[in-house]
Amino acid sequence: MPDITSDDVHRLAELARLTVDSARVETLAAELSDITEYVQVLRSVTCTVTPSPHAMSSVRKDEVNPSLDREELLNAAPHSDADGFIVPRVVG
Amino acid sequence: MTIHHQSATQLTRIICAGDISAYEVTTASLEQIQAENPNLNAAITICAEKAQAAAKRLDESIGRGEIPGPLAGVPIVVKDNLCTEGVETTAGSHILRGHIPPFTATAVARLVNAGAIIVAKSNLDEFAMGSSTEHSAFGATKNPWDHTRVPGGSSGGSAAAVAAGWAPISLGSDTGGSIRQPASLCGVYGLKPTWGRVSRFGLIAFASSLDQVGPFARTAQDLAAALQVMAGHDPHDATSTAYATDALNTALEKDIRGQRIGICPEWMSGNGLSTGVADTVSHAIEVFEKMGAKIVEVTLPKTQEALAAYYVLAPAEASSNLARFDGVRFGVRNEANTLPEMYKSTRGTQFGDEVIRRILLGTFVLSDGYREAYYRQAQRVRGQITHEFESAFADCDLIASPTSPVIAPLIGAQTDPLAMYRMDEFTIGANLAGLPALSIPCGYSDSMPVGLQLIAPKFREERLLSIAAAYERHAGQPGVAS
Structure with a gap:
């Protein structure tokens, strides 16, 4: 498996939608390489069983119930008005 | 003894008997927190006004002759990644500074409905990612036994709060050991219930297939009481179960003679396990044997493989769960000209x-x-590990091991992420397999607490509590840190 390079860190940061401080890129690349090297042990494990996901105990009925207060939720946002959350303009 | 240092069960009894008011107990707890938090930094938010108001309401209700809940008047500390209506909930992150949730996590709400009073929200590694509570936007929490050391993590604030005597019960969350490891390092009990035993609704998700909410306490009885109240199905969490909790009631008095406790030699030596911890844990296991338990050798998954699987799966789930923190719906935003920026x-x-x-x-x-x-x-390795635990339980009723390979490290001593991750090597298996596990304070090494981990088959928490209670009868209750 390849080491994680500084370019990889930039690509991953772009995918994860976060900026990485340029002074941290090389350190992060080294740390992530160490971790991915450590987890190589997984490749040598012989697996004889098929993993089964956790089971859900029950599903709720598909019916309308009272939910959280709209105004309260909007108030919790950094920028909102009575109509919704406000974000930078995304179209024309 | 300071009033609020009594067990939760005892506090509720004397409050209900009218010997003392919930207000007095709450105030005593708050006074200690306010005096010690500037140094210990175990609380992010102290809920003084709300707690005193709740205590007054409870006292009035008891005065009217209403039947109080099983935890009436018990001060509790809640990890700050559990949502509390009207009280700031930060998950230890700058990104949630000032966030006031409009609802309360089910596990917390059940304790409050049982009469418990939230006195503080506790410090944690940011979004529960860490093993030392040094990775919090609100600064490091100190270990009450030695202020130069970490309390463990990520629920370090909750463990420190119970160890320091702020409250008899606190809540944490455990994704890879985040309740058991700090419990071990702070000398208190910490229980990670079976995945699905306690609702995760209102727990700010880190890795949903591994996360579980659970209690800290200084007596096995309090641990059982908290679990009893929190357990059960919650319509808001489809993965929570209605599995019966009857056995928890009788677990504490149960004789442990004949219980088969599995020990894996590879989990009892090497791998960075300190001699002091190994000796202390081995001594406690000898005590179990003297009390009539049968010690059997079992084969367990390799801890390195569990650790490796965890450090792939937990970050994968976290990268998805934390996508919701984007500056739009809650918390803090950095303004920019475009949405992606x-x-x-x-x-x-x-x-x-x-x-x-x-x-x-x-x-x-x-x-x-x-x-x-x-x-x-x-994922395949996780399936294999789960299978290996199930096979081990064919030969034993529970498994014993150290909780943490070492005593509490010095603050600032762990600079290599991988070295910190390795502190979870004994605890992660139970999360991967969804099993209940408990850390029992079992002695000291270099004057610092050591924890012994017990792991049981799914929904067999009563086995953990039986051993804990029996050991407590032998060794006494863990004391408040001094």
């Missing part, structure tokens, strides 16, 4: 280093070209 700037500067490291790692193991080799293989 706003996301990137907010997330890049408001998340701490450890969170960013794990999001990037999770993004890597899920990315095209690597998903099969990392994520899917880790």
Whole structure:
């Protein structure tokens, strides 16, 4: 498996939608390489069983119930008005 | 003894008998927290006014002759990644500074409905990612036994609060050992219930298939009382179960003679396990044997493989769960001209280093070209590990091991992320397999507490509590840190 390079860190940061401080890129690349090297042990494990996901105990009925207060939720946002959350303009 | 240092069960009894008011108990707890928190930094928010108001309401209700709940008047400390209506909930992150949730997590609400009073929200590694409570946007928490050492993590504030005597019960969350490891390092009980035993609704998700809410306490009885109240199905969490809790009631008095306790030699030596911890844990296991338990040798999954699977799967789930923190719906935003720039700037500067490291790692193991080799293989290994635990339980009723390989490290001593991750090597298996596990304070090494971990089959928490109660009858209750 390849080491994680500084370019990889930039690509991953772009995918994860976060900026990485340029002074941290090389350190992060080294740390992530160490971790991915450590987890190589997984490749040598012989697996004889098929993993089964956790089971859900029950599903709720598909019916309308009272939910959280709209105004309260909007108030919790950094920028909102009575109509919704406000974000930078995304179209024309 | 300070009033509020009594057990939860005892406090409720004397409050209901009218010997003391809930207000007096709450005030005593708050006074200690306010005096000690500037140094210990175990609380992010102290809920003084709300707690005293709740205590007054409870006293009035008892005065009217209403039947109080099983935890009436018990001060509790709640990890700050559990949502509390009207009380700031930060998950230890700058990105949630000032966030006031409009609802309360089910586990917390059940304790409050049982009469418990929230006195503080506790410090944690940011989004529960860490093993030392040094990775909090609100500074490091100190270990009450030695202020130069960490309390463990990520629920370090909750463990420290119970160890210091702030409250008899606190709540944490455990994704890879985040309740048991700090319980071990702070000398208190810490229980991670079976995945699905306690609702996760209102727990700010880190890795949903591994996360579980659970209690800290200084007596086995309090631990059982808290679990009893919190357990059960919650319509808001489809993965929570209605599995019966009857056995928890009788567990504490149960004779442990004939219980088969499994020991794996590879988990009792090497791997960075300190001699002091190994000796202390071995001594406690000898005590179990003297009390009539039968010690049997079992084969367990290799701890390195469990650790590796965890550090692929947990970051993968975290990278997805933490996508919701984008500066739009809650918390803090860095303003920018375009939406993508706003996301990137907010997330890049408001998340701490450890969170960013794990999001990037999770993004890597899920990315095209690597998903099969990392994520899917880790899932297969998880299945294998679960199977190996199930096989081990054919020969034993529970498994014993050290909780943490070492006593509490010095603050600032762990600079290598991998070295910190290795502190979870004995605890992670129970999360991967969804099993209940408990850390019991079992003695001291270099004057610092040592914890013994017990793991049981799914929904067999009563076995953990029986051993804990029996050991407590032999060794006495763990004391408040001094």
